[in-house]
Amino acid sequence: MTDYVIPALLILSCALALHKKEDAYSLMLTGAADGLKLLLSLTPTLVILLTAVTMLRASGGIAALSHFLSPAFRFFGIPPETAMLVLIRPLSGSAALAVGAELMAQHGVDSLIGRTVAVMLGSTETTFYTIGVYFGAAGIQKTRYTIPAALIADLVGFIMASAAVRLLFS
Amino acid sequence: MLLSWIWLVILLFSVISGIFSGNSTAVSQGALEGAQSGVRLALDLAGPLCLWSGVCAAMEKAGITAGLSRLLRPVLDRLFPSSRTDPVLANALSANICANILGLGNAATPMGIQAVKRMAGPTHTTVATNQMCRLVVLNTASIQLIPATVAAIRSSLGCAAPLDILPAVWITSLSSAGMGLAAAWLLGKLWH
Numbered sequence: 346m347t348d349y350v351i352p353a354l355l356i357l358s359c360a361l362a363l364h365k366k367e368d369a370y371s372l373m374l375t376g377a378a379d380g381l382k383l384l385l386s387l388t389p390t391l392v393i394l395l396t397a398v399t400m401l402r403a404s405g406g407i408a409a410l411s412h413f414l415s416p417a418f419r420f421f422g423i424p425p426e427t428a429m430l431v432l433i434r435p436l437s438g439s440a441a442l443a444v445g446a447e448l449m450a451q452h453g454v455d456s457l458i459g460r461t462v463a464v465m466l467g468s469t470e471t472t473f474y475t476i477g478v479y480f481g482a483a484g485i486q487k488t489r490y491t492i493p494a495a496l497i498a499d500l501v502g503f504i505m506a507s508a509a510v511r512l513l514f515s
Numbered sequence: 516m517l518l519s520w521i522w523l524v525i526l527l528f529s530v531i532s533g534i535f536s537g538n539s540t541a542v543s544q545g546a547l548e549g550a551q552s553g554v555r556l557a558l559d560l561a562g563p564l565c566l567w568s569g570v571c572a573a574m575e576k577a578g579i580t581a582g583l584s585r586l587l588r589p590v591l592d593r594l595f596p597s598s599r600t601d602p603v604l605a606n607a608l609s610a611n612i613c614a615n616i617l618g619l620g621n622a623a624t625p626m627g628i629q630a631v632k633r634m635a636g637p638t639h640t641t642v643a644t645n646q647m648c649r650l651v652v653l654n655t656a657s658i659q660l661i662p663a664t665v666a667a668i669r670s671s672l673g674c675a676a677p678l679d680i681l682p683a684v685w686i687t688s689l690s691s692a693g694m695g696l697a698a699a700w701l702l703g704k705l706w707h
Contacts, residue, residue: 348676350678351678354570354661355570358570358571358573358574358577359573361573361574361577361578361579362573362574362576362577364577365576365577365578367573367576367577369573369576369577372569372572372573372576373569373570373572373573374569375569375572376568376569376570376571376572376573377565377566377568377569378565379568379572379621380564380565380566380567380568380569381561381564381565383564383568383621384557384560384561384564384565387557387560388553388554388557391553391554391556391557392549392550392553392554392557393522393550393553394522394553395549395550395552395553395556396545396546396547396549396550396553397522397525397526397529397549398525398549399545399546399548399549399552400525400526400529400530400533400542400543400545400546400549401525401528401529401545402545403529403533403538403541403542403544403545403548404528404529404530404531404532404533404536404538404541404542404545405532405533405536405538406525406528406529406532406533409532433521436517436518436521437518438620440518440521442664442668443553443556445665445668446556446668446672447552449668449669449672450552450672454669454672454673454674455674460680460683463662463665463668463669463680464680464683464684464687465687466662466664466665466668467659467662467665467666467680467684467687467688468657468659468662468684468687468688468691469656469657469688469691470654470655470656470657471655472655475651475654475655476651476655478624478628479624479627479628479631479647479650479651479654480631480643480647480651482628482631482632483628483631483632483634483635483647484635484639484641485631485635485640485641485642485643485647486641486642487641487642487643488643488648488651489642489643489648489702489703489706490648490698490699490702490703490705490706491643491647491648491651491652491699493698493702494648494652494695494698494699494702495651495652495655495656495695497694497695497698498652498655498656498691498692498694498695498698499655499656499691501690501691501694501695502656502687502688502690502691505686505687505690505691506683506687509682509683509686509687510680510683513682513683514683
């Protein structure tokens with residue numbers, strides 16, 4: 346079943362675009378060029394941040410951090426190994442991608458931790474960045490209850506990501 | 516600025532815990548290894564990311580966005596009452612939410628900003644209204660149909676079925692968006 350998801354998406358998007366009389370091929374080329382731009386903007390973060398994260402893992406610092414935070418994480422049912430990601434996710438999107446990719450490589454992309462990391466990355470956002478950009482551009486100074494509400498949503502996201510992966514994959 | 520401090524703290528913490536655990540050699544090797552793995556990750560990511568962005572661009576023009584916004588109309592009307600009488604705001608809102616759902620974060624931001632500005636209106640208020648808070652909370656909760664970048668990372672790490680996390684992602688983003696909106700509603704009653 347899952348073998349057909351990707352081919353079906355590829356065929357469907359091309360056929361639908363052609364049906365609308367759109368030049369699907371050159372649309373894909375433009376899109377792919379945008380993907381390359383995104384990658385280019387992401388690469389510096391990946392290099393700089395993975396340097397720091399790899400040093401931290403080699404020093405045993407990540408293990409110590411996970412150990413230190415594990416009572417709180419266990420209380421919410423979140424794997425303590427994901428501590429680095431949970432801490433950096435609301436602050437920087439590309440840093441979170443770097444940390445998440447390192448965690449997936451470290452624990453195995455199809456392990457429970459690897460999958461939890463992927464779901465966390467896929468279903469949360471860079472909360473503080475988003476709030477700053479949206480309100481900053483519109484000149485809003487008093488954000489009232491936005492930050493607490495958004496952080497509650499993030500926490501629920503991290504808890505649900507762990508629970509959903511445990512439920513569906515173990 | 517914040518990330519500069521985080522980076523410095525991570526490095527100091529690594530060196531200190533390296534000294535205590537006797538891993539100092541590994542820590543200094545880790546610096547160059549990490550930089551190397553950053554480039555390797557970027558290269559592995561290039562193919563899936565370009566392909567996916569290309570497919571998304573085709574899907575958008577294929578009318579998926581228009582269909583989605585028709586589906587979302589009733590929900591947006593309830594969450595953002597002033598969009599019922601303001602078609603410009605309604606368009607910005609549905610374009611913002613649709614771009615989020617399709618995983619086009621870069622396209623979502625300008626439409627979201629336009630919506631917040633429109634909500635501020637000609638008075639240029641500096642205090643966030645309930646509708647603005649709801650929109651930003653909805654954006655920070657990230658409702659995504661297909662998390663393309665994550666799928667690209669997974670397949671670059673050798674995952675055979677990178678999209679098998681989809682049901683888990685949907686459950687998670689729907690519940691976090693729902694709880695975020697509930698929290699916003701509750702806090703909106705208490706906050707002045």
